[in-house]
Amino acid sequence: MKDSDPDRKSSSFHNSGNWQEKSADVDLKQVRPYGDTLNDGQIQLSFTLPVPPGPEAREAGRTLLDKLGLKEVEVVHSRDLGENFTFLIAYGRCPVSVDFTKIEVARATTTTMSFEEINSFIADKLKRQIRVVGACTGTDAHTVGLDAIMNMKGYAGEYGLERYSGFATWNLGSQVPNERLISKAVEVEADALLVSQVVTQKNVHVKNLTELVELLEAEGIRDEFLLVVGGPRLSHELALELGFDAGFGPGTTPPEVASYLAQKLAEE
Amino acid sequence: MAELEVDEKLVADCHKAAAEIADGVDSFISGLTTTSVERTVIRLLGVNGVDADKVPVPNIMVDQLKEAELLNEGAAHCLGKALLAGSYEVEGLARAVARGEAYLPDLIKQCRASREEVTSFVSDLVEAKAGKIKKTRQEREELKKELSTGPRPWLYVIVATGNIYEDVRQARAAARQGADIIAVIRSTAQSLLDYVPYGPTTEGFGGTYATQENFRIMREALDEVGQEVGRYIQLVNYCSGLCMPEIAALGALERLDMMLNDAMYGILFRDINMKRTFIDQYFSRLINAYAGIIINTGEDNYLTTADSLTEAHTVIASQFINQELARRSCLPPELMGLGHAFEIDPALEDGFLLELAQAQLVRQLFPEAPLKYMPPTKYMTGDIFQGHLQDGMFNLASIITGQGIQLLGMLTEAIHTPFIQDRALSLDNARYIFNNCRNLGQELEFKSGGRIQARADEVLKETAEMLAEIGKKGLIPSLEEGIFAGIKRPRTGGKGSDGVLECSRHYYNPFADLFRKELSSQ
Numbered sequence: 001m002k003d004s005d006p007d008r009k010s011s012s013f014h015n016s017g018n019w020q021e022k023s024a025d026v027d028l029k030q031v032r033p034y035g036d037t038l039n040d041g042q043i044q045l046s047f048t049l050p051v052p053p054g055p056e057a058r059e060a061g062r063t064l065l066d067k068l069g070l071k072e073v074e075v076v077h078s079r080d081l082g083e084n085f086t087f088l089i090a091y092g093r094c095p096v097s098v099d100f101t102k103i104e105v106a107r108a109t110t111t112t113m114s115f116e117e118i119n120s121f122i123a124d125k126l127k128r129q130i131r132v133v134g135a136c137t138g139t140d141a142h143t144v145g146l147d148a149i150m151n152m153k154g155y156a157g158e159y160g161l162e163r164y165s166g167f168a169t170w171n172l173g174s175q176v177p178n179e180r181l182i183s184k185a186v187e188v189e190a191d192a193l194l195v196s197q198v199v200t201q202k203n204v205h206v207k208n209l210t211e212l213v214e215l216l217e218a219e220g221i222r223d224e225f226l227l228v229v230g231g232p233r234l235s236h237e238l239a240l241e242l243g244f245d246a247g248f249g250p251g252t253t254p255p256e257v258a259s260y261l262a263q264k265l266a267e268e
Numbered sequence: 269m270a271e272l273e274v275d276e277k278l279v280a281d282c283h284k285a286a287a288e289i290a291d292g293v294d295s296f297i298s299g300l301t302t303t304s305v306e307r308t309v310i311r312l313l314g315v316n317g318v319d320a321d322k323v324p325v326p327n328i329m330v331d332q333l334k335e336a337e338l339l340n341e342g343a344a345h346c347l348g349k350a351l352l353a354g355s356y357e358v359e360g361l362a363r364a365v366a367r368g369e370a371y372l373p374d375l376i377k378q379c380r381a382s383r384e385e386v387t388s389f390v391s392d393l394v395e396a397k398a399g400k401i402k403k404t405r406q407e408r409e410e411l412k413k414e415l416s417t418g419p420r421p422w423l424y425v426i427v428a429t430g431n432i433y434e435d436v437r438q439a440r441a442a443a444r445q446g447a448d449i450i451a452v453i454r455s456t457a458q459s460l461l462d463y464v465p466y467g468p469t470t471e472g473f474g475g476t477y478a479t480q481e482n483f484r485i486m487r488e489a490l491d492e493v494g495q496e497v498g499r500y501i502q503l504v505n506y507c508s509g510l511c512m513p514e515i516a517a518l519g520a521l522e523r524l525d526m527m528l529n530d531a532m533y534g535i536l537f538r539d540i541n542m543k544r545t546f547i548d549q550y551f552s553r554l555i556n557a558y559a560g561i562i563i564n565t566g567e568d569n570y571l572t573t574a575d576s577l578t579e580a581h582t583v584i585a586s587q588f589i590n591q592e593l594a595r596r597s598c599l600p601p602e603l604m605g606l607g608h609a610f611e612i613d614p615a616l617e618d619g620f621l622l623e624l625a626q627a628q629l630v631r632q633l634f635p636e637a638p639l640k641y642m643p644p645t646k647y648m649t650g651d652i653f654q655g656h657l658q659d660g661m662f663n664l665a666s667i668i669t670g671q672g673i674q675l676l677g678m679l680t681e682a683i684h685t686p687f688i689q690d691r692a693l694s695l696d697n698a699r700y701i702f703n704n705c706r707n708l709g710q711e712l713e714f715k716s717g718g719r720i721q722a723r724a725d726e727v728l729k730e731t732a733e734m735l736a737e738i739g740k741k742g743l744i745p746s747l748e749e750g751i752f753a754g755i756k757r758p759r760t761g762g763k764g765s766d767g768v769l770e771c772s773r774h775y776y777n778p779f780a781d782l783f784r785k786e787l788s789s790q
Contacts, residue, residue: 048689079692082444083437087689139457139473144646147573151754173539173755175457204473232650232682250650250682 108246122166134194285735336373430472451504459509520559533566541762553597568609568642581730598787601636643677
């Protein structure tokens with residue numbers, strides 16, 4: 001846009017003072033979704049109904065979202081998926097709010113340090129390498145998450161644990177039975193076990209993870225290791241619930257895990 | 269068509285090195301067979317079914333023969349003798365073994381026929397059974413002629429519900445949404461089972477078990493919906509893992525159209541024993557070739573663990589090796605779905621140019637192969653909107669460079685196995701871009717000395733160097749050193765080594781002999 005654009009009332013824009021003072025404040029005790037105006041509550045949804053396409057399918061989608069409690073529901077798109085399935089895209093206004101001041105999330109790490117900071121932290125406080133054994137357990141063959149944290153190359157521009165002078169690592173790879181993970185951990189006198197669960201269906205990951213904890217408890221060695229789990233369906237909260245010490249979700253970088261391990265072991 | 273300048277001398281060097289490498293593999297496995305190859309022969313002879321504990325009869329038979337130290341003669345000869353003992357036809361024998369009423373070594377002892385009589389009896393049987401596979405192949409060719417298979421790149425989507433009947437529902441819907449190819453993903457870890465499960469299955473993890481009955485159910489469903497939508501819908505499954513040749517045989521019998529088949533993938537990513545899987549691969553590809561089934565190789569996976577920029581040449585080096593190994597199993601180039609992938613970090617400036625360079629180079633190096641192009645997975649984050657766009661860029665690279673088989677990316681990659689609408693959105697994405705840019709490749713030229721050309725030159729040069737090095741060292745020692753995907757595997761390690769056995773002086777595999785003879789005379 002040119003400076004001389006006559007439609008642009010630039011003078012009032014510049015002279016009106018701080019725009020933040022002019023716009024409404026967010027009430028953190030009552031936060032609603034934001035579309036283009038504070039508190040408009042706009043939510044975008046997409047889903048499929050197992051019914052043939054047509055006005056009835058759209059109306060069914062609208063009614064369903066009504067029943068969910070959304071206001072002013074609009075089905076903006078529908079597509080025939082064949083075999084009597086219809087895909088719908090819809091918008092609605094959310095009538096409820098959340099109190100942001102009361103939100104609490106369990107976090108594994110408080111401070112994430114850098115590569116150099118972690119190495120010197122370990123050298124100063126622990127005066128030895130942290131020994132870590134990692135595995136994708138059970139039937140899971142997808143090592144992408146484990147490799148992202150453990151491999152030399154790492155993830156998102158951050159080196160993996162292998163690269164740290166402060167860590168000695170054993171990456172056992174995919175489809176490792178819990179028993180083998182444990183025997184390796186005992187063999188190398190590991191400080192921590194890193195378990196990755198990527199592809200899961202019908203909650204098989206929960207079963208795998210619970211089994212690991214049970215096996216460790218049965219052998220009376222649960223407390224000898226920090227138990228850490230990561231994966232796209234995992235949170236710290238779920239990890240704690242399953243008897244792990246920490247859980248890391250999608251997008252976790254190696255320094256987050258490394259910082260956690262270093263700080264936790266230093267505490268002990 | 270936009271073409272890169274390719275140094276023909278380097279290409280010739282690559283082929284020469286690949287031939288040397290394949291020679292090394294041939295001598296590594298010569299004079300050996302495996303329990304899975306012998307189970308395959310037994311299956312091809314018509315044995316099927318399971319015992320009361322769900323153990324497949326081919327496994328029981330091979331175990332009996334192995335225990336009695338007869339398996340080195342080849343299962344075909346053994347089974348021929350057992351049948352000539354006179355009490356059973358093939359199906360009856362299978363049932364008797366399943367019930368525990370027949371023990372092959374005992375029957376073999378009763379056989380009074382001479383070696384020549386047994387051989388000729390077996391060869392008649394084999395010819396009849398091979399005829400069935402040939403008929404299935406003809407049936408496919410006729411159906412393809414009657415309906416079309418859709419323009420290339422073919423649109424390939426997966427179903428992975430774990431329940432074959434739910435898979436059918438999703439596959440039929442996908443066909444109506446425009447899919448050309450349906451792959452039924454196998455249950456996680458089936459590759460490590462040393463037997464093929466039996467019957468229709470309704471429970472699996474991350475996929476559905478590959479069984480003969482599941483193949484049949486899906487084939488029938490796709491034939492039916494194919495008639496309605498006016499396209500021949502191609503069906504894919506996996507003959508990889510410990511039962512490579514057995515599943516190849518089932519695919520041949522049930523008219524599958526493509527099968528994933530790659531020993532190096534098994535060695536690297538499933539830790540399967542090298543000897544075992546190279547032997548299995550040789551026979552399974554012979555079966556694929558005889559049945560007219562396109563193989564899909566797994567090079568794309570290298571880039572999910574290794575860096576896609578610095579390791580791009582390893583994909584092409586592996587394709588040269590895979591092509592040469594496939595050729596030795598009599599697979600013609602048009603059945604070689606060599607794999608590669610669109611996996612460069614989307615944050616990289618000009619990353620798309622590098623993807624184009626790779627895709628076009630592979631296209632020109634293997635001009636007759638229906639290349640299997642794999643979508644972004646490594647940099648899919650859960651941001652489905654960004655992911656959908658990445659899939660669009662992948663589709664654009666494919667249509668410009670003329671890929672053969674487009675495994676469509678899903679916007680929900682890295683979150684869950686595809687929902688029904690994910691597949692539809694992916695198909696819409698691909699059809700939009702393919703249609704909108706159908707002849708874009710014809711209108712473009714790669715700038716001589718430009719970035720794309722320079723990248724292709726660099727990758728080809730690295731490929732030739734890598735192949736020369738593997739050629740000198742041998743593939744097996746190279747795999748031990750972790751040359752592909754950064755994964756090291758010792759030659760004596762891995763699963764399934766206990767299934768490798770030496771052939772006796774009289775050993776023969778009549779199916780391998782017949783397939784090879786007919787295929788090499790074509």
